[in-house]
Amino acid sequence: MTGLPVYRWRLAPEGLATRRQLRAAGLRPGGHDPVATLERPRRRGRPPLTAHLYRLDLAVPVRPMTPGRWRAVHAALTARRTCPDCRAVREYCIPVSVGVCNVCAGFCPAA
Secondary structure (H helix, E strand, O other): OOOOOEEEOOOOOOOEEOHHHHHHOOEEOOOOOOOEEEEEOOOOOOOOEEEEEEEHHHOEEOOOOOHHHHHHHHHHHHHHHEOOOOOOEOOOOOOOOOOOOHHHHOOOOOO
8 A cells, every 4th residue: 555545436625636637737746746546446346446646736837848849759659650670651650569560560461
C-alpha cells in the first residue's frame, strides 16, 4: 500500500482530480505527489481500477507547445512510421511485434 487515503468511485472530496481531469481543465500536477487514490470497483473477481488524485489548488497550467516541441513530436511520430529495412515512411506506425513494415514482412504486396 502507498499509505494514501483511498476513496471509492464518485466519492472523492471536492478539490481533488485525476490526471485526466486535470488535463481536461488545462492543468498538470506540477511536480506534486498524489494526495489520495481513487478506486473503481470491477466485476468478476478482477482487482479494482485505481487512479491517483491530485490537489487542484497545487496544479499548474500545462506548458504551451513551442515550435521546438512540435518539431520533436513530429520527428518522433515520423520515426515510428519509418521502416528500418526499406526506410520508407508509411501511413501507419510500424508494429513493434514485427519490427518492419507490412510490405517488408510480406503481409501485403508492394504498392
